[in-house]
Amino acid sequence: MSVALLNGQPAGADDLRALALVNYGHFTSLQVRDHAAQGLELHRQRLLAGTRELFGTGLDFDSVRAQMRAAVADTPDCTLRVTVFSRSFDYRRPSEDYAPDVLVSLSPASPPRTLPLTVKSFDFLRPLPQIKHVGTFPLFHYRRQAIASGFDDALFADGTGLVSEGSIWNIGFWSQGGVVWPEAPALRGTAERLIQAGLERQGVGQQVRPVSLAELAGFEGAFACNAGGIQPIAKIDETPFPAAYEGMARLRAAIAAPLWEAL
Structure with missing residues (x-):
């Protein structure tokens, strides 16, 4: 699968040099099934906000959506990524406003991730966490270190031990019939927001508060979530969690509830 459209046209090497x-730049990723996706409004908000902050200009989302439809015309099921950057951006004059370019690219659809994760914590906070930007080097660096240490992935915490997020996922904890979401600065994912809305419709209690690595043993369960779905967490550092617990069915129902909207 090698579809990559820049402003609606096939992208060449020179086009992507910048x-x-x-x-x-910044981006958003979503799972597409039968030419439809969940949470399109959340992706729209993310793309518009990121473009305004990084380039000082707006973004024609109707045009972006048309490019998304064109990209998946022959690929009904896939992972779709929209990257916004500017070929005219000059790092010597970063304060100027630049017209955005839109790259729509496809990769194979991600199957549901159900195997429990083991994660290792690292002292790191994502810079500019309000933007899903292309500066992913530290995320993958720490993930690589976690794997080298015998874990599946990396979890980030600030210098005082407050949990923020995983490498490419958000984290939540099940406690006393509800969910605790860490308050530390993190990229607020679209899946996280869809789950929060779904749990609210179910009447499941939720709270956002500081979560310390030192208190993890007091939770009944932990989970990771991103566009690929929900995955139970089996261990954080040396703290174990059950792979199956009371809340997992509610969490899966929450992420399954949002309608799939045609691109």
């Missing part, structure tokens, strides 16, 4: 060399 993205590769300057590495200044």
Whole structure:
């Protein structure tokens, strides 16, 4: 699968030079099934906010959506990524406003992730966590270190031990019939927001508060969530969690509830 459209046209190497060399931009990723996706409004909000903050300009989402439809015309099931950057961006004059370019690319659909994760914590906070930016180097670096240490992935915490997020996922904890979401700065994912809305419709209690690594043993369960779905967490550092617990069925129902909207 090698579909990549830049502003609606097939992307060439020269077109992508700025993205590769300057590495200044932002993106969103979503799962597409039968030419439809969940949470399109959340992705729209993310793309518009990121473009305004990074480039000082707006973004025509109707045009972006048309490009998304064109990209998946022959690929009804896939992982779709929309990257916003600017070929005219000049790092020597970063304060200027730049017209955005839109790259729509496809990769194979992600199957549901159901195997429990083991994760290792690291002292790190994502820079500019309000933006899903292309500066992913530290995320993958710490993930690589976690795997080298015998874990599946990396979990981040601030310098005082407050949990923030995983490498490419958000984290939540099940406690006393409800969910606790860490309050530390993190990229607020679209899956996290869809789950929160689904749990609210079920009447499941939720709270956002500081969560310390030192208190993890007091939770009944932990889970990771992103566009690929919900995955139970079996261990954080040396603290174990059950792979199956009371809340997992409610969490899966919450993420399954949002309608799939045609691109």
